[in-house]
Amino acid sequence: MNKLNARKQHTITFISQTRFNSQTYGLHSAAILDLRRALSRRLNYDDLKDRKPKPEGSDTFLDHAYWLLNYWDFVAVGCYETDLDFETVHLNLRGAVVRVVLELRCVIAEVRRTEPRAWQHLVWLFLYFADESDIRLAMPDLGPKPDFLSPQETFIWETNGGDWRRSSPRWF
Known part of the structure; x- marks a missing residue:
């Protein structure tokens, strides 16, 4: 029980320090928006490759997109490796993950x-967080199937969302 509480506290601290109090996150997110x-x-x-935000900066919009995708992939790896609490991330960041992928x-x-x-853990997390309609919308653009999916996760992938009712990942 103590380990679970420590992981939840770590997750909340991580979220508050890197997401909600981060000027860097806001800069990249605002540029794309x-x-x-x-x-x-x-x-x-x-659209992203060659354009630069105004006033002219050194980063292209693509640089901002890479930063955001790498950030969310880092969060997804934390969930996959159980360094971050999956349910806490789901309750607090589900919408942000789905929006950035879409x-x-x-x-x-x-x-x-x-x-x-690239970003295969983010794609995996998206499968858990997105509604069936969002999965069907994004599926053609998500690239190849991540190589670590369980049979149940593979079913979701192969049926573009299928009729699977999402639950926590297989190890919870």
């Missing part, structure tokens, strides 16, 4: 085409 609003449509890879699926698709292991 501003571009999305300016274009008034779904982003594609070319918004940046064009980047995920492009990169995972040549680097299939």
Whole structure:
């Protein structure tokens, strides 16, 4: 019980320090959101690749997208390896994970085409957090199946969401 409480406390501390109190996270997130609003449509890879936010900075929108995807993949690895408490992350960050994957699926698709292991833990976490309709929407753009999925998780992948009722990952 003590180990579980320590993991939950660590998760809450991590979330509050790196997400809610982070100017860096806000900078990257705002850059992508501003571009999305300016274009008034779904982003594609070319939108992000060459454009830079105003005022001109050294980062392209693609750099901002990579930062966000790497951040959320780090959170997903923490959940997968049980360093972070899955349920606490689910209750507090589910919507953010789903939104970033849906918004940046064009980047995920492009990169995972040549680097299939990129962001695979984020894709795995998305399978647990997203609604069935979101999974079906994103599935064509998520790249190859992560190589560590359980049989039940593979079923979700192969049926584009299937009729599986989400629960905690297999080890909880």
